Amino acid sequence: MRSGEVDLAVQVRGTSGPTVVLVHGYPDTHEVWDRVAALLEKDFRVVTYDVRGAGESSAPSTEDGYRLERLAADLFAVIDAVSPDEPVHLVGHDWGSIQSWEAVTTPGARIATFTSISGPCLDHMGHWSRKGLSIAHLRQFLRSWYIGAFHLPVLAPLFWRLYLGPRWGGVLRRLEGVKVKPARTITSDAVRGISLYRANIRQVMRSPRQRFAPMPVQVVQPVHDRYIRTEPLDLERWVPSLTRRKIAAGHWAPLSHPEPLARMISEFVADSTPKRELVVITGGGSGIGRATAVAFARTGARVVVSDVDFAAAKETAGMVDGHAYEVDVRSEEAVRAWARQVADEHGVPDVVVNNAGIGHSGSFLTTTTEQWQRVLDVNLWGVVHGCRAFGELMVDRAEGGHIVNLSSAAAYLPSKILSAYATSKAAVFMLSDCLRAELAPHAIGVSAICPGLVNTNITATTTFSGVSSEEERSKQDRASRIYARRGFGPEGVATQIVRAVRRNKPVVPVTAEARAARLASRATPGLLRTFAKLDLG
Incomplete structure (x- = not known):
């Protein structure tokens, strides 16, 4: 399907039940959701798609084409195409969660519930970063070292092409115990996806906006995530109906722990009331x-x-x-x-x-x-x-x-x-x-x-x-x-x-x-x- 200047490859599984849209992160494609989607399609109509610049979707011609508002527009286009009459239940992982936050905090979004996994709202992160230096701020800064590396001209894409890309499968097996798709595809997607960081991080963090999510939101924090922690963020300020849950997984939870993740999504779609301990x-x-x-x-x-x-x-x-x-x-x-x-x-x-x-x-x-x-x-x-x-x-x-x-x-x-x-x-x-x-x-x-x-x-x-x-x-x-x-x-x-x-x-x-x-x-x-x-x- 067409969204602005790009073509998006969209996949639909299942034929009945509420519509659940799964948005992947970086440097993944929709395939990161395959095991979760297979479990969900028994009860839901499951939609996945390759975000712009990844997998079978085409890429924008400029770095500006990766800005959050363009990514949110793609998501809205997918929702309009797959569920024109009913709100959808949205799930995002990593950068899929970051761009989903942009969508759910946009007034009038037709989203019934949102499940966020390992990806914060950049605006929320920007406001949190202004609260003063703390141990939590220092720890997150150290976890996010790679963001600065991705802003290096020439060196970042070269590192992906010559070193990290060909070894990506082995890297994830050692760090996360998970398997990924062939390294060649990962390399090309990763090089293009560097623009996600360059087009958004500094701009949003420099001038964070007031972003509120009116629908029920479930934040799932993998406890062994090496890159992002959402516990310190003052999400209650931005989300009136917030459920926080943990999963005993690393960053790539959709690959390593599909069963508990699918269960959490199903439970939240069925009952989004915040759970009591x-x-x-x-x-x-x-x-x-x-x-x-x-x-x-x-x-x-x-x-x-x-x-x-x-x-x-x-x-x-x-x-x-x-x-x-x-x-x-x-x-x-x-x-x-x-x-x-x-x-x-x-x-x-x-x-x-x-x-x-x-x-x-x-x-x-x-x-x-x-x-x-x-x-x-x-x-x-x-x-x-x-x-x-x-x-x-x-x-x-x-x-x-x-x-x-x-x-x-x-x-x-x-x-x-x-x-x-x-x-x-x-x-x-x-x-x-x-x-x-x-x-x-x-x-x-x-x-x-x-x-x-x-x-x-x-x-x-x-x-x-x-x-x-x-x-x-x-x-x-x-x-x-x-x-x-x-x-x-x-x-x-x-x-x-x-x-x-x-x-x-x-x-x-x-x-x-x-x-x-x-x-x-x-x-x-x-x-x-x-x-x-x-x-x-």
Whole structure:
């Protein structure tokens, strides 16, 4: 089809459903969308096209022909041709997203929704760059080094022709783990496409315009993108209905992760309402679990809690307008069934807090095998089951997330009366570090939370080795009084949990004594071992 001075090669797949237009970036052609389009065409009428100067489309004769307004005009021409009566759902990647931003911020655009992947609005970027120098600005400047290189006369196209173009397939395989079309086509497209940068970057960044997008917009940020980050941009200023999502991919997500990307597009077309974070908490019926549910609910998150005490879980759920389940975390089968049920009824969680735990005190020799088993079943295996069941769902979803495991200051503070409890929490501590390393490529963070003395009902339910029932009740009462006098409530732990998720912190000692013990365990471990030998009554 004709658009101004160029001919555009347009491809249409599927015959029914809403129309979805996919716009490719640099130095790609419409083929970058082939795997995504194949998944979408079952439910949508999918349109792709080679932008001017790429693939089978013709190229403008001057650099000015690559200006954003010309690119937007091409997109409008395609929309008019393929969907003259109905608005379309637009998806752009890289420069396809940049030029799509130009279109969606043009008044009167017939676009129902817009999904942006690895390509900002240059005007939004220009306004952000004027907010003052920050670490985020410096990092983005370093990521964008190639933009300056593309402005070099003679050298930039020569570098593409003689070096980068012939090796492009190997470069992407090493950097992104993806395959591209033959190098010869990439080279010619890339040389022409340099004009995209030269015709737009300096001009727009020098005098950014006020550009508002009235339709729902979904911004998908590949977490391993080496070139562009959209998180720092103040997009809420420009987009009234904004959904931010992550994908555990590099820059070329359409090639490397077509399934999750197609799912995100489909979900957004079906329901463009901004998604609320989903948080799942075990042991949510009381104490730290309940306080964490309340803390996340205050941030606007949807909350799901479980507990062996269903009545307590329901009470928490009622406080946060959430959902309650009765689950015994000691059972892998029960936790897996619950995870599948949560995914089916509410979606895959964004945050999982493995909080369920029990207390036990007693020397090693007086702690029975049955008592050891009970403590490890809840405190360690409950965490293992939660990490495995929900972690698998998170990895398959490929949108990142966060797992929070409740450890304790006892994990690094030896005590001759906490052998079983401290061992279980130390295991959770190390599990969290190991899991953090394993899940990092999937953009899933893992935090170990290490409270000290926190005033919760765990002291009233802690069991003791080698004592009578009467002595056990006496010790429980004494521990409860000590923790109450300490005066640190579960709300303080919940605040630290939310902060750990937001900042992706690996280890969080919560109370003052937990922080002091953590420091001592690293600086003077021998002193802690000596202290552990003392008989403190």
